[in-house]
Amino acid sequence: MPSTSSSINRFMTKILIIGANGQLGQSFQYWAPYFPHFKFFFKDLPEFNLLNQDQLEQFFNSTSINIAINCAAYTAVDKAEDEPQKAQQLNLQAIDTLCELSKTFGFKLIHYSTDYVFDGTADTPYSEEHPLSPIGVYGNTKAEGETVMQTSGIDGWIIRTSWLFSPYGKNFVKTIFSLLQNKEEINVVADQTGSPTYALDLAASTLNALDQNLATKGVEVYHYTNSGQTTWYGFADKIKQLTHTNCGVNPIDSSAYPTKARRPKYSVLSCDKIKKEFNLNPQSWESALEDCLKKIK
Ligand SMILES: NC(=O)c1ccc[n+]([C@@H]2O[C@H](COP(=O)([O-])OP(=O)(O)OC[C@H]3O[C@@H](n4cnc5c(N)ncnc54)[C@H](OP(=O)(O)O)[C@@H]3O)[C@@H](O)[C@H]2O)c1
Numbered sequence: 001m002p003s004t005s006s007s008i009n010r011f012m013t014k015i016l017i018i019g020a021n022g023q024l025g026q027s028f029q030y031w032a033p034y035f036p037h038f039k040f041f042f043k044d045l046p047e048f049n050l051l052n053q054d055q056l057e058q059f060f061n062s063t064s065i066n067i068a069i070n071c072a073a074y075t076a077v078d079k080a081e082d083e084p085q086k087a088q089q090l091n092l093q094a095i096d097t098l099c100e101l102s103k104t105f106g107f108k109l110i111h112y113s114t115d116y117v118f119d120g121t122a123d124t125p126y127s128e129e130h131p132l133s134p135i136g137v138y139g140n141t142k143a144e145g146e147t148v149m150q151t152s153g154i155d156g157w158i159i160r161t162s163w164l165f166s167p168y169g170k171n172f173v174k175t176i177f178s179l180l181q182n183k184e185e186i187n188v189v190a191d192q193t194g195s196p197t198y199a200l201d202l203a204a205s206t207l208n209a210l211d212q213n214l215a216t217k218g219v220e221v222y223h224y225t226n227s228g229q230t231t232w233y234g235f236a237d238k239i240k241q242l243t244h245t246n247c248g249v250n251p252i253d254s255s256a257y258p259t260k261a262r263r264p265k266y267s268v269l270s271c272d273k274i275k276k277e278f279n280l281n282p283q284s285w286e287s288a289l290e291d292c293l294k295k296i297k
Contacts, residue, residue: 013038013214014065016107018098019072020044023169024112027203028069035207041065044072050094060105067210069110070098073142077116078260080137091141092148099152108155108216110206115162115194117143120264127270128160128221136261150219158221159206159274162267163235166199167295176236177296180245190233190251194267195225198288209278222277223269226285238286242293 019025020042032040041063049055050072073091074080080087095111102109116139117132134140146158165173179186202224230238233251240249254263274280 013067014041015039016041016043016065016068018043018048018050018068018070022071023164023166023171024199024203025071026168027166027199028071030200031204031207038207050097051089053097056097056101060101065107066214067108067110068098068102069206071112073112074138077136077138080141081260084137087137087141088144092144095145096148099149099154102154102156109149110157110159111149113146113158113160114139114142115160115267115269116264117146117160118264118267120266122266125268125270128223128273135264138261154219155216156219157216158219160221160223160269161197161202162225162269163194163196164199165196165292167292168199172232172235173239173289173292174296176239177243177293180240180243180247183247185248185250186236187250187252187257188233188236189254189257190231191253192263192265193229193231195229195269196235196285196289197225198292201226201282201288205280205282208280209274212278222274223271224274224282225269225271226282226288228284228286229268230285238289239293242290
């Protein structure tokens with residue numbers, strides 16, 4: 001679904017996708033053929049390691065790019081509590097490195113962050129300007145990565161998103177889909193509220209936004225999720241309805257499902273800014289889920 005904007009700059013924009021084999025990275029791979037005026041370079045471990053300065057310099061010295069889209073991150077929320085240095089290396093130090101490379105090689109950086117930079121005590125959607133107050137290591141390292149980028153003096157966007165799902169990699173929809181086929185009953189947390197986001201919609205919207213504005217100056221923060229909100233229980237129950245399974249889905253409190261990392265109780269992001277600036281209209285999480293399940297089956 002490429003943009004039809006007449007103001008599109010039609011030179012061959014070169015876009016590097018970092019972390020190309022993750023769920024968001026693979027979503028960019030899915031859409032690449034629909035944006036023929038963008039030339040994509042898809043990179044991931046082991047040949048493109050954000051923690052290997054030599055590999056990075058070798059790439060940027062030999063390939064001139066206009067935009068780097070960073071889909072790589074340390075995303076294991078609970079594991080991060082046990083290995084904060086590893087989370088920090090990828091979510092903070094690697095962003096610092098990318099900012100330095102952006103200054104040297106003159107590319108714009110598109111970076112993703114998370115609803116977990118907020119503590120979840122709000123009861124209305126978080127705006128881009130709301131102060132950051134993460135309650136776990138993962139959220140803390142992502143918040144630090146944002147600060148590094150915002151103070152670096154480079155040009156780019158930080159796009160915060162939440163509850164990412166897709167036909168690719170590991171995510172809640174794939175986990176619940178599989179449990180529903182194999183269990184008679186499952187318990188799912190019903191006291192955390194957020195907005196599921198289809199990685200394919202996020203990738204397409206990022207490319208549509210870039211199509212409209214390549215001349216970004218400074219670092220802009222945006223929020224992007226599918227429209228609507230739910231709990232993990234509501235999300236699981238909708239997967240059950242759409243897949244017509246007989247497995248019971250029971251709502252439980254988070255206190256009955258202890259995890260290493262605390263999660264925000266409420267982390268709905270207000271997406272008014274990105275919708276208005278780029279004329280985007282994200283579909284509901286329910287219709288995005290239907291599309292995802294068709295692709296999984
Ligand atoms: N998942 C969510 O629910 C969620 C929610 C909100 C925000 N986000 C943010 O959205 C973005 C995309 O998340 P995602 O779920 O697509 O992540 P993901 O599936 O975990 O993908 C991350 C990718 O980065 C790669 N990677 C790991 N270490 C690397 C390194 N040193 N150098 C280069 N690549 C490396 C991973 O490779 P390996 O698999 O081989 O390690 C993987 O292919 C992240 O910024 C994340 O913080 C995600």
